[in-house]
Structures are given as structure tokens and as C-alpha cells.
Amino acid sequence: MTNIENYFKVGTIVNTHGIRGEVKIMAITDFAADRFKKGAELQIDTKQGFLPMKVQSSRLHKNMWLVLFEGITNINDIEKYKTHDIYVYGEARQELDDDEYYYDEIIDSRVVDLDGHEIGVVSDIMTTPANDVWTVKREGKPDALIPMIDDVVKNVDVEQHLITIDALEGLLD
Template sequence: MTNTENYFKVGTIVNTHGIRGEVKIMAITDFAADRFKKGAELQIDTKQGFVPVKVQASRMHKNMWLVLFEGVTNINEIEKYKTHDIYVIGGAREALGDDEYYYNEIIGCRVIDLEDNDIGVISEIMETGANDVWVVSRDGQSDALIPMIDDVVKNVDVAGKLVTIDALEGLLD
């Protein structure tokens, strides 16, 4: 693993697919369609450093991205990268609008309510289609599911890693 300070993980090559050199990637990015589109530039993390690759083609298949990189013509050229992580360089990230955040900005944030009571730490983000749901790990309790909607999420301080919510009745039960 190399220094990933200015790199952001977008997925992991979990296997190869077929004999033409396609790989199955489990995406962990909020912009998978953009990350794996034709022409996208990615980095494969290896023990020797990052290996730059460019997407030649991609498609969704059984909740995984099947990706073919430019210059790869068969399974033997890509098999050595199974289980390796895929990154994008920090400058390649798109600017977000108000109330939009990258996963890595939200995961790890402490959550408090309007009275400054500690709720827990955001450990995961689930996409539901309607809105994201933030999974909050709580000490000695089951996880809380916080919908990313204006009625609940009142303030997000990315720099301070702090999220303030209005704990509506029944939300934390």
C-alpha cells in the first residue's frame, strides 16, 4: 500500500470476468457511473506504487461494475490486480453543491442532537433511492439510522467532523 493522502478510494477489484481482461469492481463511491465511464483515469494501488489506468468500457452486472481498461486484451494482463483497491486522484473529484458531501467527509463524523447530547459516530452510508441514510454506531445500543433530510440533519461541519441533528420523536428508538 502506498501513500494515499491525495487519493480517494472508489472501489476494489474483487475478481476478473471472462478472458478478455475485464475486472469486477465493487464500487464504494457516490459517483460510480462517472468514476467508471469511458475515458476515466484511475489508479490501481500496488505494493510498488500506483499504476495509472484508463477505462475503455464499463457496465453494471449483478451490482458490480465490469470494467475493461485501455491496453488490456486478456485475463493474464490484469489478474495480478485482483483484490487491489482503485483510487481517483483528489483533484479529479467534482465540486459539490450545497448540502452534498463525499462519503469520506461524512463517515467518521460525530453526531449530536440540538441539546448537544452525543449520539454516536457515522460508520456507513446507505443509498435508498429517495435519500441517503447515515448509519450511526452508538455505544451499548443498536445503530441509529439517520435520514439525510432537512427536517433531521440541521448542520454538517465537515472540517470539525461534527453533524447536528434534530432527534425527532422515535428516530433514535
């Protein structure tokens, strides 16, 4: 059995495209051009395990990646994988700059204020043109939306899954 902890989701096959076996992939990676380039090795989660696939060709079309995998020659070879997730093996992840994080390093992290008071746990990340916004689930309160900006996020300890923020006035209301 494959250990899923070593794999990271980079997209989902949302549909097929044409009869040659291309698929439409909704990417959830900042490195889509690298992830889906010719020769890239990806894994389809088949629910029975991972199916390794190599990209034969790809192109961006209407905010979706159209990908043809090696060995796939028609729609019948790939249609059964519609709605399945696409993963990359952990060692294939790129090194990030300081103050850049992969989603899985942030999701489920505890959030505290500068005094160490518990605020909640990051449950989701929204990407906006200006900056990412982290959704923080709070006990007995509505979710808080925390912008990933230097004025608010003061420290991210990936190892401890702990994020320290400056809870500016009005941020948690």
C-alpha cells in the same frame, strides 16, 4: 510512498470477465459513469503502491461496471488484481451541490443533538432509493440509524466533522 489521503476509493475489482482482460468493478461512487468512462484515470491499490490505469472501454452490466484498461490484452494481465480497490486522485473529484457530501466527509463525524449532547460517531452510510441512512455508533447502546433528510439533519460541518441533528421522538430508541 504515496499519500493515501489524496486518494478516494471509487470501487473494487470483484472479478475478471472473459479472457480479453475486462474486470468487474463494484462501484461505490455516485459518479460511476464519469469515473469509468473512456480515458478516465484510475489507480489500483496494489498494496505496494498505486498503479495508474487508463480506461479503454467500459459498460454497465448487471449492476457492475465491466472495464477494460489500456494496455491490458488478456486475463493474465489483470487477474492478480482481483479484490483490489480502485481509487481516484482527490483533485479529480467533482464539486458537489450544497447539502451533498462525499462519504469520507461524513464517516467518523461526531453527531450531536440540537442541545449539543453527544449521540455518537458516523461509522457507515447505507444508500437507499429514498435517501442515505447514516449508521451512528453509540457508546453502550445499539447503533442509531439516522436518515439523511432535512427534518432530521440540521447542520453538517465538514471542516469540524460535526453533524447536528434533530433527534425526533423515537429516532434514537
